[in-house]
Amino acid sequence: MTENLDRRERLNLLFSKYSDLLYRIALVKLHNREDAEDAVQDTFIKYLSSPFTLYSDSEERAWLVRVLENRCLDILRRRSVRDYLPIDDMTDLATEDEVSQGVFEALSRLSEKYRTVILLHHLEGFSVDEISKALSLSKSAVKMRLSRGREELKTILEEGE
Amino acid sequence: MFSDNQRQSWQNIKAPDGLFEKTAEALESVPTPQKRSFKRYAFPLIAASLLLIFASVFFIGKSNDAFVYVEGVAITDESTVFALEHLPAPLSRSTVVNSSITLNVQVNSETHLAVSDGYFEILSENGEILFSGEEYTIHSDAKIVWYYPTVEAEHRLYLDGKALNGAVRLVHSNETAERTLTFVKN
Numbered sequence: 001m002t003e004n005l006d007r008r009e010r011l012n013l014l015f016s017k018y019s020d021l022l023y024r025i026a027l028v029k030l031h032n033r034e035d036a037e038d039a040v041q042d043t044f045i046k047y048l049s050s051p052f053t054l055y056s057d058s059e060e061r062a063w064l065v066r067v068l069e070n071r072c073l074d075i076l077r078r079r080s081v082r083d084y085l086p087i088d089d090m091t092d093l094a095t096e097d098e099v100s101q102g103v104f105e106a107l108s109r110l111s112e113k114y115r116t117v118i119l120l121h122h123l124e125g126f127s128v129d130e131i132s133k134a135l136s137l138s139k140s141a142v143k144m145r146l147s148r149g150r151e152e153l154k155t156i157l158e159e160g161e
Numbered sequence: 162m163f164s165d166n167q168r169q170s171w172q173n174i175k176a177p178d179g180l181f182e183k184t185a186e187a188l189e190s191v192p193t194p195q196k197r198s199f200k201r202y203a204f205p206l207i208a209a210s211l212l213l214i215f216a217s218v219f220f221i222g223k224s225n226d227a228f229v230y231v232e233g234v235a236i237t238d239e240s241t242v243f244a245l246e247h248l249p250a251p252l253s254r255s256t257v258v259n260s261s262i263t264l265n266v267q268v269n270s271e272t273h274l275a276v277s278d279g280y281f282e283i284l285s286e287n288g289e290i291l292f293s294g295e296e297y298t299i300h301s302d303a304k305i306v307w308y309y310p311t312v313e314a315e316h317r318l319y320l321d322g323k324a325l326n327g328a329v330r331l332v333h334s335n336e337t338a339e340r341t342l343t344f345v346k347n
Contacts, residue, residue, distance in 0.1 A: 008185055015181050023176035037177060041184045049191050073293055099170035103163060122162050123171050136297045138273060150162060 007048050014044060018061065021124055022068050028107050028119060029072040039075060043068045061126075062134040069116070069135065109156050114149030121146055228267035229320070229329050231342060236264075236329055240343045260333060261308045262340065264318070266299065272322030273298045279309035279316070311335065 022043060026036035046067050103123070107115055116135065120126040128146070132139045163171070229236045231243060243262075266274070274281070275296035283292040284304045309316045311333050318329040327346040334340065 007188060011185055011188060012181070015176075015184070019176040019180065020172075020174070023180070024171070024174050027174070033177070037180050037183070040176060040180065041187060044184050045188055045191055048188060070290070070292060074290070077293075097170050097173060099167055100174055103167050103171050123168055136292065138298065141296065153162065 010048060011044060014047065014064075017057075018064055019044075021061075022064060024124075025065065025068060025116070025119065026072055028104065028115065029069075030075060031108065035075050035079075039068055039071045042071050046071075058130055059133070062130050065120070065134040066136065106153060106156050110149060110153055114145050114152060117142055117145045118149040118153060228269075228325055229318075229344060230265040230267070231262065236342045236344045238344055238346065240341045242339050242341050244339060260311050261306055262331065263304065263306050264329070265302065265304050266320070266325075267302045268299060268322055268325055270323040271298060271300050272320055272325050274303075274305070275319045275321075276307060276309070277317040277319070278313060279307060281305045281307040281318070307331075309333070 019040060022040045023036055026039040027033065030036050030039065043064055047064060107119055110118060117131055120131050120134065121128070126134070128139055128142050131137070131142045135142070137145070231241070234241055234243075266272070273296065280293060280295050281297075282290050282305065283297065283299070284306060285291050286304075307318060309331070314333055316331045316333070318331070320327060320329070327344055330343045330345050332341040332343075
């Protein structure tokens with residue numbers, strides 16, 4: 001009972017720090033609210049079920065993003081073709097706000113390879129080092145993806161104007 | 162790139178209200194992880210550390226050996242031939258793959274893995290997929306399954322680490338029902 005309370009408190013702390021961030025990433029990757037909720041839930045449970053401890057907020061955040069990424073990949077792998085939601089139908093999934101809908105749509109049109117690094121760096125404030133840890137990429141690979149992703153995003157944003 | 166207004170609006174997307182309770186309920190059904198007491202693990206830890214020191218001394222000077230294994234056989238600069246087994250590969254990824262091979266990669270330092278074609282999965286001891294993609298940096302031994310397309314005959318798994326620096330060259334032949342693996346040092 002005490003352990004459960006302890007875990008609930010830990011969940012509460014983690015949730016207040018990372019739930020919005022993880023939910024936004026999952027939403028962009030999965031284009032589906034329910035799947036995004038499942039991915040976030042599974043990520044927190046996996047973290048709280050692990051016996052190890054991470055020592056800094058930065059490590060913790062990177063670890064959670066990495067687990068979420070893999071969880072999203074599992075969900076996409078299991079999802080059948082009929083569940084796929086075209087971009088035009090899902091722009092209103094994220095929010096009622098027109099501005100964030102525009103951001104959401106631009107991210108969704110970006111190549112998968114660049115989407116997460118652009119999202120983490122330009123919208124969530126991750127450093128190159130943090131992205132490198134979270135996505136298990138070398139720093140040079142992160143920088144390269146950021147540079148190419150920016151080029152692609154620029155074209156997408158210009159087309160949208 | 163994005164304006165302050167766009168960033169601000171983006172940050173306003175929040176996780177749904179009910180998600181915390183849903184997660185807390187699900188968490189109750191998951192067993193609490195075992196807490197590790199130092200006393201309980203002290204002896205095995207000390208013993209393992211001593212063993213590691215002896216092993217390190219013993220293996221010093223042999224760090225340039227290949228540490229990639231297929232079916233228990235080390236892949237060296239001499240070609241090794243394996244019978245071809247057609248293994249079903251997942252179809253969900255966009256990359257067209259129609260064969261796969263399992264490799265055990267032993268490393269003693271951070272090593273970056275990347276494949277020329279297809280993608281690979283890193284599996285845990287109980288077969289859970291820990292990673293799936295085209296490149297990854299490992300810090301300890303890893304079991305990987307590499308899914309590759311057979312439209313090309315030759316493929317490479319690049320390994321960039323201190324001790325393990327080079328590539329595993331894989332030549333696939335449907336005609337002879339074999340594949341040949343060679344470790345090519347950088």
